[in-house]
Amino acid sequence: MRHPLGYIASDILSRYKRMSGFNVLHPMGFDSFGLPAEQYAVQTGIHPAESTATNIGRYKNQLFNLGLDYDWDREVRTSDPKYYKWTQWIFSLLFEHYYDLDKNKAIHISELDKIFSSEGNSNVNAANSQDTVFSASEWNSMEEKDKQVILMNYRLAYRKGTYVNWCEELGTVLANDEVKDGVSERGGVPVVKKTMLQWSLRITAYAERLLADLNTVEWSESLKLMQKNWIGKSTGLQMLFPIENSNENLEIYTTRPDTIYGVTFMVLSPEHPLLMEIVSEEQSQAVNEYREYAVNRSEIERTSEKKVTGVFTGAYAVNPLNGKKIPILTSEYVLMDYGTGAIMAVPSDDDRDRAFAEKFDLPIINIIDKSKYPGSTSKDKEGIMINSEDIDGMEVPDAIKYVIGKVEGLGIGKSQINYKLRDANFSRQRYWGEPFPVIYDDNDTAFLIPFDQLPLELPDIHHFKPGSDGRSPLASDQKWVNQIAGSTRETDTMPEFAGSSWYFLRYMDPHNDEKFVSPEAIEYWQDVDFYIGGTEHAVGHLMYSRFWHKFLYDLGYVNSVEPFKKLVNQGMIQGVIEYIYLLKDKENEGNQFVCASMIESDNLEKYAKIPVYIDYVKDHGLQHPYLDKEGIDKFRNWIPEYANAKFIFENGSYQNGELSSGTENFKLYTTYEVGKMSKRYYNVINPDDVVAEYGADTFRMYEMFLGPIEQSKPWDTKGIDGISKFLRRFWNIFFNEDGNIDLSDEKPIDSELKILHKTIKKVTEDIGNLSYNTAISAMMIFVNEFKNSEIVKKDIFIPMIKLIAPFAPFIAEELWNLTGGEGSVHHQQFPLYEEKYLIDSTVEYPICINGKKRGTEVFSADMSNADIEKYVREMELVGKWLEGKDIMKVIIVPKRMVNIVVK
RNA sequence: GCCGAAGUGGCGGAAUUGGUAGACGCGCUGGACUCAAAAUCCAGUGAUAGCAAUAUCGUGCGGGUUCGAUUCCCGCCUUCGGUACCA
Numbered sequence: 004m005r006h007p008l009g010y011i012a013s014d015i016l017s018r019y020k021r022m023s024g025f026n027v028l029h030p031m032g033f034d035s036f037g038l039p040a041e042q043y044a045v046q047t048g049i050h051p052a053e054s055t056a057t058n059i060g061r062y063k064n065q066l067f068n069l070g071l072d073y074d075w076d077r078e079v080r081t082s083d084p085k086y087y088k089w090t091q092w093i094f095s096l097l098f099e100h101y102y103d104l105d106k107n108k109a110i111h112i113s114e115l116d117k118i119f120s121s122e123g124n125s126n127v128n129a130a131n132s133q134d135t136v137f138s139a140s141e142w143n144s145m146e147e148k149d150k151q152v153i154l155m156n157y158r159l160a161y162r163k164g165t166y167v168n169w170c171e172e173l174g175t176v177l178a179n180d181e182v183k184d185g186v187s188e189r190g191g192v193p194v195v196k197k198t199m200l201q202w203s204l205r206i207t208a209y210a211e212r213l214l215a216d217l218n219t220v221e222w223s224e225s226l227k228l229m230q231k232n233w234i235g236k237s238t239g240l241q242m243l244f245p246i247e248n249s250n251e252n253l254e255i256y257t258t259r260p261d262t263i264y265g266v267t268f269m270v271l272s273p274e275h276p277l278l279m280e281i282v283s284e285e286q287s288q289a290v291n292e293y294r295e296y297a298v299n300r301s302e303i304e305r306t307s308e309k310k311v312t313g314v315f316t317g318a319y320a321v322n323p324l325n326g327k328k329i330p331i332l333t334s335e336y337v338l339m340d341y342g343t344g345a346i347m348a349v350p351s352d353d354d355r356d357r358a359f360a361e362k363f364d365l366p367i368i369n370i371i372d373k374s375k376y377p378g379s380t381s382k383d384k385e386g387i388m389i390n391s392e393d394i395d396g397m398e399v400p401d402a403i404k405y406v407i408g409k410v411e412g413l414g415i416g417k418s419q420i421n422y423k424l425r426d427a428n429f430s431r432q433r434y435w436g437e438p439f440p441v442i443y444d445d446n447d448t449a450f451l452i453p454f455d456q457l458p459l460e461l462p463d464i465h466h467f468k469p470g471s472d473g474r475s476p477l478a479s480d481q482k483w484v485n486q487i488a489g490s491t492r493e494t495d496t497m498p499e500f501a502g503s504s505w506y507f508l509r510y511m512d513p514h515n516d517e518k519f520v521s522p523e524a525i526e527y528w529q530d531v532d533f534y535i536g537g538t539e540h541a542v543g544h545l546m547y548s549r550f551w552h553k554f555l556y557d558l559g560y561v562n563s564v565e566p567f568k569k570l571v572n573q574g575m576i577q578g579v580i581e582y583i584y585l586l587k588d589k590e591n592e593g594n595q596f597v598c599a600s601m602i603e604s605d606n607l608e609k610y611a612k613i614p615v616y617i618d619y620v621k622d623h624g625l626q627h628p629y630l631d632k633e634g635i636d637k638f639r640n641w642i643p644e645y646a647n648a649k650f651i652f653e654n655g656s657y658q659n660g661e662l663s664s665g666t667e668n669f670k671l672y673t674t675y676e677v678g679k680m681s682k683r684y685y686n687v688i689n690p691d692d693v694v695a696e697y698g699a700d701t702f703r704m705y706e707m708f709l710g711p712i713e714q715s716k717p718w719d720t721k722g723i724d725g726i727s728k729f730l731r732r733f734w735n736i737f738f739n740e741d742g743n744i745d746l747s748d749e750k751p752i753d754s755e756l757k758i759l760h761k762t763i764k765k766v767t768e769d770i771g772n773l774s775y776n777t778a779i780s781a782m783m784i785f786v787n788e789f790k791n792s793e794i795v796k797k798d799i800f801i802p803m804i805k806l807i808a809p810f811a812p813f814i815a816e817e818l819w820n821l822t823g824g825e826g827s828v829h830h831q832q833f834p835l836y837e838e839k840y841l842i843d844s845t846v847e848y849p850i851c852i853n854g855k856k857r858g859t860e861v862f863s864a865d866m867s868n869a870d871i872e873k874y875v876r877e878m879e880l881v882g883k884w885l886e887g888k889d890i891m892k893v894i895i896v897p898k899r900m901v902n903i904v905v906k
Numbered sequence: 907g908c909c910g911a912a913g914u915g916g917c918g919g920a921a922u923u924g925g926u927a928g929a930c931g932c933g934c935u936g937g938a939c940u941c942a943a944a945a946u947c948c949a950g951u952g953a954u955a956g957c958a959a960u961a962u963c964g965u966g967c968g969g970g971u972u973c974g975a976u977u978c979c980c981g982c983c984u985u986c987g988g989u990a991c992c993a
Contacts, residue, residue, distance in 0.1 A: 781929095896925050
């Protein structure tokens with residue numbers, strides 16, 4: 004189990020909010036479909052349904068042990084047919100809608116059918132992947148199956164031969180956010196680009212709204228920025244370059260129309276459909292070979308070694324603005340799935356184009372004079388145009404506008420907005436996911452399974468290995484595939500993000516069999532007020548959820564534009580890795596370890612750092628951690644390779660149980676660094692073990708006390724004693740020497756009330772800011788003040804039990820009962836502070852002269868600033884320091900200081 | 907490379923957002939209790955000088971604004987995240 008930082012944080016907040024009178028929905032659910040369970044099934048033969056049920060059971064138990072107070076009657080599991088019925092339903096809705104870019108919302112596909120039959124598609128402004136234009140009469144004379152092919156290009160869930168990330172080892176395709184550095188995020192296995200017939204979601208239709216609405220949510224700036232970059236909006240010009248001796252035009256996209264006179268070559272992506280059409284006879288072999296090379300290069304090869312490669316196609320384009328003949332090349336640095344898959348290359352003002360031009364000896368024309376803009380790089384849109392015919396002398400931004408206008412005027416291009424965001428690949432060739440509610444007829448036309456027949460349940464099969472032909476294990480269940488006469492089922496399943504893109508809505512009404520969520524529940528709960536999760540969801544889950552939510556909003560099923568109003572990324576608990584130093588190049592003399600205090604810091608290459616199991620290390624994670632004799636013996640027994648190793652420390656050495664010198668208490672110092680908790684560093688701290696040793700309350704408070712929840716921080720076992728001590732002290736305050744509780748009705752004195760209310764104020768404010776570590780500090784100060792008090796005054800200590808309840812629910816509940824409290828402490832009103840107890844009747848001001856403290860003085864609280872100033876000017880203390888100087892002004896910082904400024 | 911965040915004692919981290927830097931906890935030192943240990947309690951704990959009161963320095967480095975800067979501005983350095991042939 005990962006450290007439950009986020010769970011604890013939200014639990015504290017939800018308990019606090021409940022005690023403050025709010026109706027809190029604090030749910031928990033399980034994203035139980037997906038690759039990990041299925042990979043486990045492939046390895047062990049255990050059905051994923053079975054292993055996920057076991058895992059969830061175990062997991063719930065752990066959560067329960069931590070005192071996490073979830074509404075378990077609202078639990079959802081994405082792999083439950085009662086749940087995924089609605090996931091399938093949302094897919095069906097996506098299938099049945101298209102996106103109207105003028106109205107800026109999703110609209111039923113039947114509307115599109117009407118428009119097509121009355122006016123064709125030329126005036127339709129919709130998100131689409133349709134590349135031909137047809138008239139109404141053409142549409143009306145089409146066969147149904149051809150109409151369906153065209154409609155498919157407009158649907159928000161569409162099936163198309165797309166260029167995808169294929170992962171051979173996992174036997175499935177992956178979405179862009181599931182691929183990192185050319186390997187799969189799960190499992191880290193290689194990914195190649197491949198064209199496959201796949202379902203996709205047209206998330207790009209929502210790109211602009213996904214970008215714009217980021218301004219309406221309370222997320223960290225860095226997270227919003229990640230989403231912005233992932234969406235990657237750019238404005239530019241899409242235009243046609245005629246191809247010499249051909250009827251074809253080459254369509255390119257550029258954000259720098261100003262550089263059009265600097266174009267010295269064109270580059271096509273190796274996968275570009277036009278490539279094989281325009282290639283000249285003498286170049287066709289070379290181009291074919293290059294295509295072969297590029298297509299087979301895996302993503303990881305492409306990204307890790309960026310080679311400058313490419314070949315000439317033998318064809319030429321013509322610059323439409325000045326008629327210049329430009330060679331067309333192909334190179335893998337131009338990506339097929341961004342823009343048009345073709346570029347105009349301007350080597351003078353683009354680094355990649357320049358590298359390419361230099362390697363292949365292509366001309367470079369300088370077109371921008373940047374002498375007026377020192378420090379300006381080729382990426383900055385600034386400078387004065389030169390060598391550029393009619394735009395010479397223009398500033399870059401003006402030139403961009405001018406060229407766009409000119410090209411549009413010629414009717415060979417238009418200004419265009421592009422996004423890096425790609426449509427989301429929605430098919431997985433795996434078993435353990437939601438089946439598509441889709442069947443195909445003989446013409447391969449897709450039809451939805453009627454809603455009243457949902458859920459379409461996963462058949463119970465027992466071999467989970469994906470077929471090597473890129474087909475899902477479901478395809479082998481012929482009975483299921485052909486269940487409906489005259490048609491076949493879709494055998495791919497939906498990806499993991501399908502079920503997790505809307506689960507938060509289901510919590511509002513988890514048992515509804517008639518609706519995904521009732522309108523009343525939506526009206527009542529609205530959206531997620533507070534969402535806590537890891538950064539790993541920055542561009543995956545959070546993007547898809549927002550997209551689905553906006554779609555459901557368009558259809559009127561939800562009434563908020565954004566699903567997650569406020570979002571906090573919790574950090575991770577890291578581990579401390581302890582290392583000892585092995586001398587390299589000592590093979591002949593056997594392994595030798597050297598004490599960390601003796602290593603030559605300027606010669607670190609001489610040593611290999613070997614991680615040590617943290618339990619063997621004394622003073623682990625502290626300033627001077629070390630291995631003693633016992634630790635070394637354990638280490639030797641643990642790794643046989645080092646059983647006979649020699650351990651050299653400051654005053655001797657140790658080998659095979661023999662000490663070279665007299666001292667028994669030797670220390671072999673280690674060094675440590677902070678890193679991941681991982682089996683390979685032998686530094687995993689299991690929450691269950693900590694809970695078993697210290698109790699859940701201590702564990703919860705300690706994880707919160709370590710630092711702000713957004714931050715990752717190392718687990719430091721020693722520090723937990725502080726929290727443990729604090730809770731013990733708090734507990735002990737209530738008991739007298741005989742072990743009995745006797746609460747006193749005696750009224751508290753002013754100074755006691757002051758401490759209490761100061762604490763309540765601090766804790767209340769800190770919970771609101773999620774600053775739990777400082778809230779805990781405040782409670783510690785309280786306990787330090789009262790730990791020796793003889794009488795336990797009710798009016799002081801009962802509120803304190805309530806105050807600590809969100810943090811330490813078990814201890815608080817027990818104390819509440821023992822002190823005769825009614826019901827549960829978690830149903831009590833959280834204490835409120837009263838300002839009157841916070842006011843200091845006297846304030847001790849430091850008196851400073853030019854910021855330097857020269858003494859202190861007590862002023863009563865009812866003195867005005869003017870009174871204080873007058874008083875200060877007459878003070879003896881001041882006079883002593885001010886001889887011969889003029890007082891310029893007196894600055895009174897409320898409750899802080901009085902500063903006298905002198906010349 | 908680009909974008910973002912952050913650098914404070916031996917350590918995790920506070921600092922009312924321009925106002926006594928280092929709260930709280932760990933660790934360390936000394937003391938009390940104990941035959942002893944553990945536990946508990948008390949005191950100290952940024953550096954330097956001093957018996958001391960106190961003084962000087964001190965929030966990554968170098969400058970600036972200000973009576974006053976961890977906080978604001980300019981220029982660097984380092985670390986951690988994100989992202990990468992996006993035209």
